[in-house]
Amino acid sequence: MDDILCESRTVNKTLAIINTSGLIYTYPGGREPSLVDVSLTIEKGDYVILTGPSGCGKTTLCRCLNGLIPHFYSGKLEGEIKVASLTVSEHSIYELAKHVGLVFQNPENQLFALSVEKDVAFGLENLGVPREDMRARVDWALQMTGIYDLRERAPHELSGGQQQRVAIACVLAMKPDIMVLDEPTSFLDPLGAQKIFEVIGDLNKKLGITVILVEHRLDLASKYANHVIVMDEGKVVLDGKPLDVFDSESARLIGVGIPKATRLYQALRQSGVYLNRVPVNSQEATLLLQEVLTRDRG
C-alpha cells in the first residue's frame, strides 16, 4: 500500500495534468487574439483559482481545456495544449469529456432533461454506459453533491444553487480527472456560493480531482486553493501560490478581488504592525492577530 502511495506521489510531481505552451487563440471574426502566449502547468490534484477582470480570456481558456476550442468554435489556435496527456486539437470533445468536466456560469442553460437524475445520467447515456453501472454512478454523484433528495424534481423548479449543484453532479458522474468551473457562483447568493465552494473543495480533497475554478469572489474560494493564476488582456500575469499572488502589488493594480484578510494584513503592515504570515481568510487573520496581541502584551 505504501509503495503505491509513494509511486503515485512521484508520478504527481513529475506529471503535469495540464500543460500549455505559447497558446494563442483568435475567435472567428475577432481582430485581436483573446489568448496571448499562454503557457501554464497545472499539476494533478491541484486546486487552481483562475481570476482576472472581465473579458481577460478566462472563459476562452476554459473552452480550450475541454476542446470546445478548436472543435466547436472555429478560429485560429496556435501553440500547444495537452490535457490528461491528450493533445486537445487531435482529440474530439467527447473523448476529452471523459477527462475534463466543464461547468458553466448559467445553471439554467446546461440542464436539459425533465428530471434531475435523468440530467445527471445524460453524459453517461451518451457514452453508452450500461444501465446498472449508470444507476450506481448517478446515485453516487447525487450523494457527493448533496442533492440525492432532489433526484426526481424538475431542474427548473430548483433554486439557482441547487441547479448549479446538479450541474456539478452531471459532470462528476462522468468521473473526470479535471473539473473546470467557469464562474459557477455568479448567479447565486452568498450562501448558495458557499455551499458550491464546499462541494468543490470536497471533490478536490476526497476524490483528488484537479479543480480549476474561475472566480471573482476570492474571499470564499481562496480557502481551498493551492494555486492562483491571474489573467489580464489574454495574458497570464501572475501564477503562483495564493499568498504570493494576493500579496503582490500587480494583483491589486489589475483589480483582482484580493481577500479582505489579506488586505487587512497589508494595511497593518503599512502602519507598522507585522503579522507572522499572510492570511487569506478571516479565521487565519483572527489567529494571527491574537498571536500579535498576546506577544505585545507579553
Next chain:
Amino acid sequence: MSVFEGFRFRRVLSPIHQLDPRVKFLYVCAVFGIAVMFNQLLPLILLFLIQLPFVLAAGVQKEWIRSMKGASFLALMIFLFNFLFTYFYREYPIFPPSSSLLEYSLAMTLRFIVLVESFSIFFLTTSPDRLGLALEQSHVPYEFCFAFTTAVRFVPVLAEEAQTIMDAQKARGLELERGNFIKRIRNYIPILIPLIVSAIRRSLELAEAMESRAWGATNKRTNLYVLKIERGDYILAVISVGMLILAVYIWLFMREQIPSLIPLITAQNV
C-alpha cells in the same frame, strides 16, 4: 401567460399515469378509429361515456374540463356548419337515412368531442419525459426525441423570459393594449425580437453544454430509464383491441339496426 399553463405537466401518481405511453397511444388510436367509423349518435355517446372513468381514475378532472371548454367553440362551429350544409345539401351521400338532420349534426360534433377527449386524456396523463422515452424505444432517432423533451423543458423558461422582456419594455413606455387589431400585433415586435435573440444565445450555450457532456460519443446510446409493459398495460391493450373488434363487428353486421335517438326520446314523451 396562461397559454403556456397547459404545457405544464402536473406530476400525479395514478394508475393511468403509470401506464406505458405506447399502450395509451394504442388506446387513443382505437378510440379514433371507432369515432371515425360511426356517424350515429348512440355509439358516439357510448364512446364518450366509456372514457369518463379514465379521467376520474387519473384525477385530472379540472384540467380535462378546461381542455373541453377550450374545444367548445370549435365544437359549436362544427355543429353549425354541419347543420347548415346538410340542410342545403340533403343528398350528401354518407347521411344516414334513418336519422334526422339535428341528430346527424349532433353526432358529428360529438365525434369531434370524443377525439379531443381521448387526446386530452393521453396528454394529461403522460409526462413529456415518458413520452420522449416511448419515442426513443419506438426507434425514433434520438435527435428528434431530444429535441422534443428539450422543447418541453424550455417552455416555462421562455415564458418567464417573455414576461421579463414584456415588463422591461412596458417600463420603457411600450403600450401593448393600444390601437386596432393590426397595431396591437405590431406592438409585440419589440418583445419578439429580444426573445428570439436570447433564445438563439441560449441554444448556443445549450449546444456547448451538450458537447461538453459527450454528445454523440457513440451510436449505441444507453438510457437510465426503460419502459416495461406491465399488467395494467396488458389490460388496457386488451380493452382497446376488444373495443375495436366489437366496433368493427357492429359496423359490419348491425350498422342498420342502430336506433336513432331523437325519434326514440320524442316517442316516449308523447
